[in-house]
Amino acid sequence: MEQSGKIGKEKLSCRGITKSFSSSSGNFEVLHDLTFDVYENEFLVLFGPGQCGKTTLLYMLAGLEECTEGEVFHNGEPVTGPAPSRAVVYQTMALFPWMTVWDNVSFSQKVRKAEKKVIAERTQYFIDLVGLTGFEKSYPVQLSGGMKQRVGIARAYCSDPDVLLMDEPFGHLDAQTRYMMQESLGKIWENEKRTIVFVTNNIEEALYLADRIILLSDCPSQIKKEYRITLPRPRSLVSPEFLKLRKEITEQMNMSD
Amino acid sequence: MxxxxxxxxxxxxxxxxxxxxxxxxxxxxxxxxxEIGFPTPVAVIGRFFHMLSNKVGSYTIWGHTLWSLSRVVIGYLLACVLGVVLGLTMGWFPYVKALFKPVFDLLRPIAPLAWIPLAILWFGIGEKYKYFLIFIAAFVPFTLNSYAGAVRVDRQLIGAARMLGASHSQVFFRIVVPSAVPSIFSGAQVALSNAWMTMLAAEMVRSSEGIGWLIIAGQGINDMTQMIAGMLAIGIVGFLLANGMRLLERRCLVWNNQGK
The missing domain is CATH 1.20.5 (Single alpha-helices involved in coiled-coils or other helix-helix interfaces)
Structure with a gap:
């Protein structure tokens, strides 16, 4: 492919992955023969309509779901299960409700039995980074939706992953909070560059955040088209270039195959 | 206002x-x-206060209550430890479930009171048989609710913990156990009222102290006032226990209450 000018080497590689679920009414295919790479420090958005397969695809990258066919490689090694090197930010947040913000964020460091001093520094750093300073002792139930997802992002970052996998992390938030979180995430990522794979069905969100967008078709999902987004950051949601791309991708998405 | x-x-x-x-x-x-004089409430309350400082049998009503409480506490704590351990492991480790769940399911519908004759045969009429009965009464709800708590752990939290690097034992102790605590607490409430009830039956069958004895002794001498005063004590202590447990639950489960 025409990837020559890209920032880094391949982090994740999907080779012909297919996923189908069997039910009483037969096999239901959600992903069909996907092959693509994710490059180092790239912000890749998997964008597509409806509810078909995007989350499943992300879970397969994480190792939380098995491929029916094909394989996922992470730094050349086949992915066989979940690992701290690929942290997931869930749409449902999936915070540990009995732990405070501090304990949620520091969890990965604690289970790895890191040094106390290291744990404290890292945890504080990422809590500060996502703007939750002062809420260290709060429980998730005491936080708003946007704040909860900040905890989710800090928790994923704090485990020092090689790749961050985000599953529609702002899907449950109201529009206003969503804009704020997109802006925050953009800034966080500028400060702490990581390889991010981000799933969404919101075109604005995709265009605001992505270096590259992979447009997926509806069920079973296949790669329809790829877009490299080179608009300067921070992006304006109303610049003519932005709106033009938005129109183009939306039309492409709605076109039947 | x-x-x-x-x-x-x-x-x-x-x-x-x-x-x-x-x-x-x-x-x-x-x-x-x-012909049997039915006591007035004033008489009952009067007797209750009288018994606070005067012995009936070998103890004041305080002493009898302490005896009953000590039996409940011992049987209850034993049931708590074993029930929670069995319930959680049965809920999380398939082989523990395979080993113990069938036996447990077979034994649990047997009411604690049905064990009284056997328990007396095995343990004699002393304290041990009372501990045993109270244990049985509390063990079942503790085990059942711990089991349910462990089974119903949010799978996504398990996945999240594993992707954050938790080992299998860390997943059990840091995720499964704490997320089962609310369910264990509702088991603890049921276990407490079961234990309190069973204690009375055990004392009425055979004992020489305790609130159950107080009531049965009242019957022996046709003293209805003493019986009702004893029942009053049961009510008060039962009420305090249940509320104490609720308070403890609220303390321990701050994270489960809407920000209170």
Missing amino acids: RHNYGKIRVVLYGAGTFLVLLSLWQIAAMTSNS
Whole structure:
């Protein structure tokens, strides 16, 4: 492919992955023969309509779901299960409700039995980074939706992953909070560059955040088209270039195959 | 202000019903011409306070209550430890479930009271048989609720913990156990009232102290006042235990309450 000018080497590689679920009414295919790479420090958005397969695809990258066919490689090694090197930010947040913000964020460091001093520094750093300073002792139930997802992002970052996998992390938030979180995430990522794979069905969100967008078709999902987004950051949601791309991708998405 | 006023009214209504019932009881007892003298509430309350400082049998009512409580506490704590361990491991480790769940399912519908004759045969009429019965009564709800708590752990939290690097044992101790705590607490409430009830039966069958004994001894000498005063003690202590447990639960489960 025409990837020559890209920032880094391949982090994740999907080779012909297919996923189908069997039910009483037969096999239901959600992903069909996907092959693509994710490059180092790239912000890749998997964008597509409806509810078909995007989350499943992300879970397969994480190792939380098995491929029916094909394989996922992470730094050349086949992915066989979940690992701290690929942290997931869930749409449902999936915070540990009995732990405070501090304990949620520091969890990965604690289970790895890191040094106390290291744990404290890292945890504080990422809590500060996502703007939750002062809420260290709060429980998730005491936080708003946007704040909860900040905890989710800090928790994923704090485990020092090689790749961050985000599953529609702002899907449950109201529009206003969503804009704020997109802006925050953009800034966080500028400060702490990581390889991010981000799933969404919101075109604005995709265009605001992505270096590259992979447009997926509806069920079973296949790669329809790829877009490299080179608009300067921070992006304006109303610049003519932005709106033009938005129109183009939306039309492409709605076109039947 | 208005809110407080409403609260006061609720309390007043409750107290009103209580007073009406007590008055009816008082009037009925005073006008009754039955041969067995039915005690008035005033007499019962009077006797209750009398027993606080005067011995019935070998102890004051404080002493009897402590005896009953100590039996409940021992059987209950034993049931708590074993029930929670068995329930959680059965809920999380398939081979523990395969080993113990069938036996447990077979034994659990047997009411604790059905064990009384066997328990006396095995342990004699001393303290041990009472501990055993109370243990059985509390063990079942503890085990069942711990099991349910472990089974119903949010799978996504398990996935999240694993992707954050938790080992299998860390997943069990840091995720499964704490997320089962609310369920264990509701088991603990049921276990407590079961234990408290079973203690009475055990004491009534065979003992020489305790609130159960107090009531049975009252029956032996046709002293209805003593029996009802004993029942009053059961009610008060049972009420305090249940509320104490609720308080403890609220303390331990701050994260489960809407930010309180």
